[in-house]
Amino acid sequence: MSTNEKIRFDAIVVGAGLAGSAAAMVMARAGLNVALIERGRKPGGKNYFGGAIYTHAIQEVLPDFMERRPPFERPVTEAGFWFLSSDGGLTKMMTSGGKLANEPADAYMALRATFDLWWAEQAQKEGAFLIPKTTVTDFIRAEDGRVIGVITDRPDGELYAPVVIICEGVNNLLTQKLGLISHDLVPAHQALAFKQVLSLPMETINARFGLPDAQHGVAASVLGDISLGLPGMGFIYTNKTTISVGLGVMLETLIEYRLKPYEVLQRYLQHPAIAPLVEGGQLLEYGGHLIPEGGWREMPKLYTGGAMVAGDAASMVNALHWEGTNMAIIAGKVAGETAVVAHQRGDFSEQTLARYEEQLREGFILRDMKQYRNFSKFLDTHPQFMDVYPSFLNDALGNFFSAYGKPKRQLFKEIYGSLTGRRPLFKAVGDIISMGRAVLGW
Amino acid sequence: MFHALVAVKQVPDTTNIRIDPETGNLVREGVPAIMNPYDAHALAEAIRWKRQLGGKVTVVSMGPPNFVVTIREAIEMGADRGVLVSDRKFAGADTLATSYVLAETIQAIHEEDPIDVVFFGKQAIDGDTAQVGPGVAVRMGLPIVTYVVKIRELDLERRRIVAERKTERWTEVIELPLPALLTCEKEIAEIPFAPLPDLIRSLRYDPEMWTMSGPLEFDKGQVGVRGSPTIVFKMGTPPLPEAGEKIDAREVGVAEAVKQTFAKADAAGILDTVLGGAR
Amino acid sequence: MTTRRFWAFIEQEEGHAHPVSWELLGVIRRLASQVREEAEAAGDEVVVEGVLLGHNVGHIAQEALCYGADRVYLLDDPVFTHYRNRPYYKTLEEVAQKHEPEVFLIGATTLGRDLAGAVATALRTGLTADCTQLEMGEVKGSPQKLLLATRPAFGGNIMATILCRQNRPQMSSVRPRVFPMPERNPHPQGEIVREAVSVTEEDALSRILEFVRPEGESVNIEYADVIVAGGRGLGTAEGFGLLQQLADALGGVVGASRPCIDAGWIGNAHQVGQSGQTVRPKLYIVAGVSGALQHKVGMQNSDFIVAINTDPDAPIFDVADVGIVGDLYEVIPAMLEQLAARRKARGSGGGHQEVSA
Numbered sequence A: 001m002s003t004n005e006k007i008r009f010d011a012i013v014v015g016a017g018l019a020g021s022a023a024a025m026v027m028a029r030a031g032l033n034v035a036l037i038e039r040g041r042k043p044g045g046k047n048y049f050g051g052a053i054y055t056h057a058i059q060e061v062l063p064d065f066m067e068r069r070p071p072f073e074r075p076v077t078e079a080g081f082w083f084l085s086s087d088g089g090l091t092k093m094m095t096s097g098g099k100l101a102n103e104p105a106d107a108y109m110a111l112r113a114t115f116d117l118w119w120a121e122q123a124q125k126e127g128a129f130l131i132p133k134t135t136v137t138d139f140i141r142a143e144d145g146r147v148i149g150v151i152t153d154r155p156d157g158e159l160y161a162p163v164v165i166i167c168e169g170v171n172n173l174l175t176q177k178l179g180l181i182s183h184d185l186v187p188a189h190q191a192l193a194f195k196q197v198l199s200l201p202m203e204t205i206n207a208r209f210g211l212p213d214a215q216h217g218v219a220a221s222v223l224g225d226i227s228l229g230l231p232g233m234g235f236i237y238t239n240k241t242t243i244s245v246g247l248g249v250m251l252e253t254l255i256e257y258r259l260k261p262y263e264v265l266q267r268y269l270q271h272p273a274i275a276p277l278v279e280g281g282q283l284l285e286y287g288g289h290l291i292p293e294g295g296w297r298e299m300p301k302l303y304t305g306g307a308m309v310a311g312d313a314a315s316m317v318n319a320l321h322w323e324g325t326n327m328a329i330i331a332g333k334v335a336g337e338t339a340v341v342a343h344q345r346g347d348f349s350e351q352t353l354a355r356y357e358e359q360l361r362e363g364f365i366l367r368d369m370k371q372y373r374n375f376s377k378f379l380d381t382h383p384q385f386m387d388v389y390p391s392f393l394n395d396a397l398g399n400f401f402s403a404y405g406k407p408k409r410q411l412f413k414e415i416y417g418s419l420t421g422r423r424p425l426f427k428a429v430g431d432i433i434s435m436g437r438a439v440l441g442w
Numbered sequence B: 001m002f003h004a005l006v007a008v009k010q011v012p013d014t015t016n017i018r019i020d021p022e023t024g025n026l027v028r029e030g031v032p033a034i035m036n037p038y039d040a041h042a043l044a045e046a047i048r049w050k051r052q053l054g055g056k057v058t059v060v061s062m063g064p065p066n067f068v069v070t071i072r073e074a075i076e077m078g079a080d081r082g083v084l085v086s087d088r089k090f091a092g093a094d095t096l097a098t099s100y101v102l103a104e105t106i107q108a109i110h111e112e113d114p115i116d117v118v119f120f121g122k123q124a125i126d127g128d129t130a131q132v133g134p135g136v137a138v139r140m141g142l143p144i145v146t147y148v149v150k151i152r153e154l155d156l157e158r159r160r161i162v163a164e165r166k167t168e169r170w171t172e173v174i175e176l177p178l179p180a181l182l183t184c185e186k187e188i189a190e191i192p193f194a195p196l197p198d199l200i201r202s203l204r205y206d207p208e209m210w211t212m213s214g215p216l217e218f219d220k221g222q223v224g225v226r227g228s229p230t231i232v233f234k235m236g237t238p239p240l241p242e243a244g245e246k247i248d249a250r251e252v253g254v255a256e257a258v259k260q261t262f263a264k265a266d267a268a269g270i271l272d273t274v275l276g277g278a279r
Numbered sequence C: 001m002t003t004r005r006f007w008a009f010i011e012q013e014e015g016h017a018h019p020v021s022w023e024l025l026g027v028i029r030r031l032a033s034q035v036r037e038e039a040e041a042a043g044d045e046v047v048v049e050g051v052l053l054g055h056n057v058g059h060i061a062q063e064a065l066c067y068g069a070d071r072v073y074l075l076d077d078p079v080f081t082h083y084r085n086r087p088y089y090k091t092l093e094e095v096a097q098k099h100e101p102e103v104f105l106i107g108a109t110t111l112g113r114d115l116a117g118a119v120a121t122a123l124r125t126g127l128t129a130d131c132t133q134l135e136m137g138e139v140k141g142s143p144q145k146l147l148l149a150t151r152p153a154f155g156g157n158i159m160a161t162i163l164c165r166q167n168r169p170q171m172s173s174v175r176p177r178v179f180p181m182p183e184r185n186p187h188p189q190g191e192i193v194r195e196a197v198s199v200t201e202e203d204a205l206s207r208i209l210e211f212v213r214p215e216g217e218s219v220n221i222e223y224a225d226v227i228v229a230g231g232r233g234l235g236t237a238e239g240f241g242l243l244q245q246l247a248d249a250l251g252g253v254v255g256a257s258r259p260c261i262d263a264g265w266i267g268n269a270h271q272v273g274q275s276g277q278t279v280r281p282k283l284y285i286v287a288g289v290s291g292a293l294q295h296k297v298g299m300q301n302s303d304f305i306v307a308i309n310t311d312p313d314a315p316i317f318d319v320a321d322v323g324i325v326g327d328l329y330e331v332i333p334a335m336l337e338q339l340a341a342r343r344k345a346r347g348s349g350g351g352h353q354e355v356s357a
Ligand SMILES: Cc1cc2nc3c(=O)[nH]c(=O)nc-3n(C[C@H](O)[C@H](O)[C@H](O)COP(=O)(O)OP(=O)(O)OC[C@H]3O[C@@H](n4cnc5c(N)ncnc54)[C@H](O)[C@@H]3O)c2cc1C
Pocket: A014, A015, A016, A017, A018, A019, A020, A037, A038, A039, A040, A043, A044, A046, A047, A048, A049, A050, A051, A052, A053, A054, A134, A135, A136, A137, A167, A168, A169, A170, A174, A193, A194, A195, A246, A289, A290, A291, A310, A311, A312, A313, A316, A317, A322, A323, A324, A325, A326, A328
């Protein structure tokens, strides 16, 4: 093929997930000609999460997002922890009101099939060119090793651009190919999350969860007798006419105890406290997905000449909070901005792209990541945490679940403050404290 | 130069179809729309011949504006031109009204740029009728072969095509003069994985939109609901038949369960007739 | 007085009638009887008629009378030696225009489907494909009863009843085996009317160069008396070996659910169900099939259904005459054993048993 037949863009984004579309949006808005490559038939089709999406991150990329009618399910108006005991009991620690009554809400339930599609459409509206049904398999490099394009699985499938942003999600094959991370994530550093989406009439969901209408929704993290006492955590979210329910267990644990994901999920669904909530629901979806839980230590280097990596591919996930979308979006945005700067300078070298990581350090992502670096290790050594009933005071939970972009350390200070001002009520407080140590380094 | 025309329809992926348990209605939300698989294979065959003989492939579809997705997919596979015939007045068409609009459209294209072969899918997987292809052939006065599994010969000079069609009994090898209309089985050709430049071209492609107001004049009485002699009188879920008796082999033992089963079959006069036949 | 004509297309190839033709005559006779009262009140006559095209097929016309036709229009000409779309549809268009049938049914075979769409378009009338239920019923605003044609839609999850208000004939195609075979009357009354044939070889616009007959195994599960069918519950392709043994012992053939075909465990000629064959055997033994709607519609009209499934709540039990909750790998060998014992009993002291049977 002669040179002038080459397909050229100003920037290429790999993966139209949360991070990818955010990056594409920012760059296209700045006038770059952006290719957004997605392996699925449509963005979101194969993507998976719990889930709730936090609006502070969306707002940073799209201040007028509410006018663009995002396909949210219900707002999170009630959030907290549910603790299941092995004798069938359920203790709830939920917050509502306060920050959770904000408009627009801090977080909304969403389904990826509709949300990611909308999110990518916003990138397209800014001028990004979405190329679906195409998988990036490798990079094209200049003589000095700099990335100058990508190779896809299609015939004549090369695409050129001076900067490539990799937002490929947890199966970070390309990130590995770039040498940013040297090995596959090991089972010890990945959780396997699996969930079902069950369809129920709106009124039934309202009645079972004690919600006045579909403008109210519950997001709960479920602990205790859920993963057979093994390190893991469940979740349950109310959508408009469906319930998303699932759990995550460390991959290593599944392997070690020879557990079948489906059996663990069945057991969870049959727990006397959960069964009546999901009873009669028609199964719409069942699937699993890996979550990188290695934390800070597993985070790859975030850039190299001509390329940056953002979102799950860079292990930017907060295991304790089922959070990842917000970090993915912010990281995508910052990577996109960095690419714009690189274009202004006409320099795509490693030195220029280093701005990406510097900017992230200013923000909350990296600080949070560091703070949680001990969390998964803590779960390994304290499996009893999953079986007892740790607790936080109600008002503190409000803070815990409103991820409005403050670094988590600051939030925990607020929580800790209110916690110490009262008498500890639960016998498991010792565990909370050691969890606190793990998380915060108290 | 070869000119093939392929009729393509967009259909819901019926392997994913669900019915709302409360309303009994079809849940369209989240059901992916795809190019009717038979049409995709027919298109693949048309493109294969285009590559072999030189020429072009035009696709035509009748349906709502969101069918552009399917036309773009056809362009991605290698079609050169796409026409979407779309108008509110076409809604509610049965196969007779559909064959009218398609036949008029294909005829108009044929008059401006003569067509050698018109390809249809064997049937659309949403309606499963297999009626539109023969209907268009009748309206256009074209010879037709249905259920084609292979084109043996396509001779533009001698103006003939030899196709294989599969029936329950045998495979027929049929010769037709050109232009001819074929309806195709999936075996006719594998769907190729399109090169990246074709995909990019297709994503930027905007099909021609033909409507009631032009460029063709359609007869109002023959399109949409007005042009459809059939109407849906009612819809329902299939009735449940009465269940028979259940024997739990885990309780009574396998041998006993079989014995009881055979006794019931005997009582119904089944086993004797059957065994009589087996002897 | 007008004559209300109820038509069935009599399908034949190489001088052999397709049995669906007789099934159609059975249905059409029932439909005709549903308007008899109304017709008598209006002083109209109701007749059941068959239309037959072919070459040297007088014997089939005679058979059609035996299966219930009052009259058979016979179009006998060398141009019809083998089925081809154009000569057939043009001729049917012509005879239908001449006699103006009220209802016209065609078998939903490969031949019938090729033909029905063309005829309906030529006559500018409505055609409902693959009907599973047919009735003549009253419809508001219509002076006469209309054909209510019910067919599965949207992957079989919904049944739609379709009617054709104004245009005539009201046409439907009907799959083989959906309706029962009527009794054969060896001494029929009806008449055979030979019609003139106007199409010529030139009108055909097509020539059949060759017939390639399939070699080796060819199954015809459609008209089998006994079918032993298996599903994903077999677990492996080898499971069909066991089913084949049982089928052999019963003089039957093997059927399968779609996932088995998709997995390549067995050829698609064996598929029972909506996208496979509709069957109506005397005995249908089904093992390791959950009983999805799409499978059930293909087999629920069987005379006697035995279902084997480990899951006591499997929906297949809803259509079974006898359901065995158990592992097919235990149940089927037990069946084989007991059948062998029966055969032995028949073979030795069998005379006694047969007399008593
Ligand atoms: C069960 C579960 C529950 C969760 N719950 C929540 C929650 O409630 N709230 C929350 O904020 N976070 C939650 N998370 C985390 C969150 O989903 C992720 O952190 C977030 O989706 C990461 O976004 P991303 O853009 O990095 O990756 P992804 O969303 O995974 O996107 C990657 C995209 O790249 C595409 N792709 C991959 N490789 C290629 C390639 N080679 N070529 C082309 N395209 C490619 C993929 O198809 C995909 O579209 C949850 C995760 C799981 C698994």
